[in-house]
Amino acid sequence: MVKIIKGSYGHKKGSTIVPVYAGETVELTEEQEARLVNLGVAEYVGKPAQKQNSQNEGGTGDKIPGELPEYNEGMKLAELKEIAAKYGVDASEAKSKKEVIALIEAAQEQPELGGDYTVVDE
Incomplete structure (x- = not known):
């Protein structure tokens, strides 16, 4: 789950786009959440920061979730x-x-989701 911290996000549910505004939370796929966090427009909710990076410790060579x-x-x-x-x-x-x-x-090249919506299928 992520909390939108900048602008707004257009979340696609079926054929409807539901806006999620700054301060609101939304549950998405891990990749979608990571993308929004990497863009700096969202932050993880209920997920310790150490856990996100610990998946890459241990020398497996796996990419950190959200690394595009x-x-x-x-x-x-x-x-x-x-x-x-x-x-x-x-x-x-x-x-x-x-x-x-x-x-x-x-x-x-999308802007920081200020007034525009990013549409992601569920």
Whole structure:
């Protein structure tokens, strides 16, 4: 669960977008929550900060939850679509690698969610 600390967030429930405003909490997938925390517009609720980083201690080489993966044009379309989902992007309709990359880059360029909504499927 995360608490929105800046601006507002558009949470998609079915076919409806429900706004979540600063000070309100929302439960999302781990990746969606991590994305909002990484953007600096949300903070975790009920999750100690040490627990988030302790998953990377122990030398497994696993990425810290919320660390967004790198991508490039040399990847397969299916791989790029999986990465797009981690960025909170629905690339299921994209037909080329260039389209998926453009969607990911557009998501990275979003403003800090002030008056705009970021829509994430549940």
